[in-house]
Structures are given as C-alpha cells and as structure tokens.
Amino acid sequence: MGTPLGDFVRAKRDSIRPESFGIPERGRRRSPGLRRTDLAARAGISVEYLTRIEQGRDRNPSPAVVNALADGLSLDAGERDHLRYLAKISNGSCVTGRLPEPPGREVRPTVLATLRLLEPAAAYVTNRLGDVLAHTDGLARLARGSGLLDGPAPNLTRYAFTDARARTFFADWEQVADELAFDLWFAPTVESSQWLRAQLEPLAGEEFTRRLERRLPPPRLPLRVNVPDLPGAPELRWDRERLELPGGEGQELVVLLPADEATEQAAERLSRGSGAGLRAIG
Known part of the structure; x- marks a missing residue:
C-alpha cells in the first residue's frame, strides 16, 4: 500500500518530460515521465531506496532525503512545502488520538x-x-443568488462538491474542484483536514475522493463565474491575488481582480447595488 509521499513522488516523476531535464530519449518507454534511475541519480540516492519510498515501504525518509528528492524533481517553493507536509503525514507524526476539531x-x-x-x-x-x-x-x-454564502458558516469546498448551483456559478467547475481538493493537503492541521474529509466523502463521493488522491497541484488559472444577479452579463473572468496571513490558522486574504474589460464593466455595475457592508463570520 502506498503513502501520500510515495504517491506524490511517483505522480510528479511521471509528469516530467526527460528532455526538460536535458536527459536524452532512450528508446521506447513502458510508461511516460522520468525514469527511476534518472531521478535517483539526480537526488543522489539508490534506485532501490527510491522504489521503497514510492511503494510506501519506507515511511520515514530523513529531511535530507526529502530535500534531495525536491531538488531532483526541481520542485517549486509550494511543491517543496507540500512534499515536506506529505512526509509528515506518511510517517504518522502529524496524527494524534484526539477527535479532530475545525479550526478557529x-x-x-x-x-x-x-x-x-x-x-x-x-x-x-x-x-x-x-x-x-x-x-x-x-x-x-x-x-x-448562487448559494455560495448561504448559511451561518459558508465553505467553498462544501459548496463546490455538494451544491448543484456551484456547477453553474463556476464556469470552470472542474478546475475549481481540483484546486479546493488539493488545498486540503495544506489545511491548518491534519486533524482539521480529516474532519472536513469525513463530512464530505459520504456526500460528494468519487468526484471528491478522486481529486484528493491526485496529489499534483493544479494550475492556478483565472476564475470564471456566471453571476445570477446580473442577467445578460458574460462569464466574468477574475485574477486572484492570494496573500497568506501570519498566524497559526492558515488564513489567506483573497482579492478578485477583473481580468478583462467586460469583467471590469460588470464589476462597476455590481458595485452600484446596495449591500450590508463587510461581514465577518465567527
């Protein structure tokens, strides 16, 4: 049985074109991606050890090995953080016997x-x-009108996977679903991630669990939405600026910025509406 760490390393290795690392093609391949021998050489570990990691037979590689794998795979900063997080999950050091609780x-x-x-x-x-x-x-x-902010404690992940209106509101629902499922790997704590997963898996089923096991980070593309309260408007395209906030709860400030002129004009129309002002949801 594999581990989150091993699954990620294998999936990332399979996604890399050898020529992008300057490795020449060596004839017909049984599977795409970087060979184990090539990754092992780049990381400075044996092929046998890499195989044990990928197959989940070694659940506790040292930080030096994890960093070497990150170098060998040429991971970016976000992927390196994700690799270190998966290493903690795989060896069980993040799991406790306490009942999981939602974050503050x-x-x-x-x-x-x-x-x-x-x-x-x-x-x-x-x-x-x-x-x-x-x-x-x-x-x-x-x-x-989308249902996104309905209820006393709105949640984007729950909305995307359990509310049928989400597939209309998010023009690229598949992309949004991939992003939200992947973000659960970076939840404030492993326990809080497990808490939400336990809630969603019976409701969202295979659409949710399949994305959880994909491991690889999805590309961050402009967000396209259909606005129920703005009849006749085109699909609106937004760039997202995400600012990580200091503190232990893993909070982010996300700002939506119009990505084209049509969206900017629609945003101006929306801004003329009356509203209740800032809302903090405690």
Whole structure:
C-alpha cells in the first residue's frame, strides 16, 4: 500500500518530460515521465531506496532525503512545502488520538479593517479548508443568488462538491474542484483536514475522493463565474491575488481582480447595488 509521499513522488516523476531535464530519449518507454534511475541519480540516492519510498515501504525518509528528492524533481517553493507536509503525514507524526476539531474562525481586527479598505472589490478571508471567514460586500454582490454564502458558516469546498448551483456559478467547475481538493493537503492541521474529509466523502463521493488522491497541484488559472444577479452579463473572468496571513490558522486574504474589460464593466455595475457592508463570520 502506498503513502501520500510515495504517491506524490511517483505522480510528479511521471509528469516530467526527460528532455526538460536535458536527459536524452532512450528508446521506447513502458510508461511516460522520468525514469527511476534518472531521478535517483539526480537526488543522489539508490534506485532501490527510491522504489521503497514510492511503494510506501519506507515511511520515514530523513529531511535530507526529502530535500534531495525536491531538488531532483526541481520542485517549486509550494511543491517543496507540500512534499515536506506529505512526509509528515506518511510517517504518522502529524496524527494524534484526539477527535479532530475545525479550526478557529476568528479574523484579526486589522484584517477586517483591510477588507473594509478593499470595498467595493470582491475579497474574502479563507483558509485551506475553504471556510469563508469574512468577506466584502463586493463578494456578496458577486455571489448573490448562487448559494455560495448561504448559511451561518459558508465553505467553498462544501459548496463546490455538494451544491448543484456551484456547477453553474463556476464556469470552470472542474478546475475549481481540483484546486479546493488539493488545498486540503495544506489545511491548518491534519486533524482539521480529516474532519472536513469525513463530512464530505459520504456526500460528494468519487468526484471528491478522486481529486484528493491526485496529489499534483493544479494550475492556478483565472476564475470564471456566471453571476445570477446580473442577467445578460458574460462569464466574468477574475485574477486572484492570494496573500497568506501570519498566524497559526492558515488564513489567506483573497482579492478578485477583473481580468478583462467586460469583467471590469460588470464589476462597476455590481458595485452600484446596495449591500450590508463587510461581514465577518465567527
């Protein structure tokens, strides 16, 4: 049986074209990607040891080996963090016997003040579980009628996988679903990720679990949405600026910026609507 670490290393290795590393083609291959022998040589470990890691038979590689694998795979900063996180999961050092609890939902007053300054832009504070912890009125106007912010504790991940309206609101639902499932690997704690996974797996089924096991980070593309409260508007395209907030809860400030002129014009129309102002969801 494999491990999250081994599955990621194997999936990443299979996704790499050898020629991108300056490795010449050596004839017909049984499988695509970088050979184990090539990765082992780049990482300075034996092929046998790499095989044990990928197959889950070695669950506790040293930090030096994990870093060597990151170098061998030419991982970027985000992927390196993900690799180290998976190493902790695989050897069980992050798992405790306590019942998992959701992370705190409190947002610092200074962050709320920053959100107020961003009006009428669509912006919100979230965490890697997808909780919407606070948002501008600009986001409320954008999402009005979609169901995204319904309920006392809105959650992007739960909405995407369990609310049928999400497939209409998110024009690229598949892309959004991939992003949200992958982000669970970076949840504030392993326990909080397990807590949400236990809730969603019976409801979302294979659509959710298949994405959880994909391991590789999806590309971050512009967000395309259909606005129920703006009849006749085209699909709106937004660039997303994600700012990690200091603290132990893994919170992020996300700002949606119009990615084209049509979206900018539609955003101006939305900003003329009346709203209730900033909302913090405690």
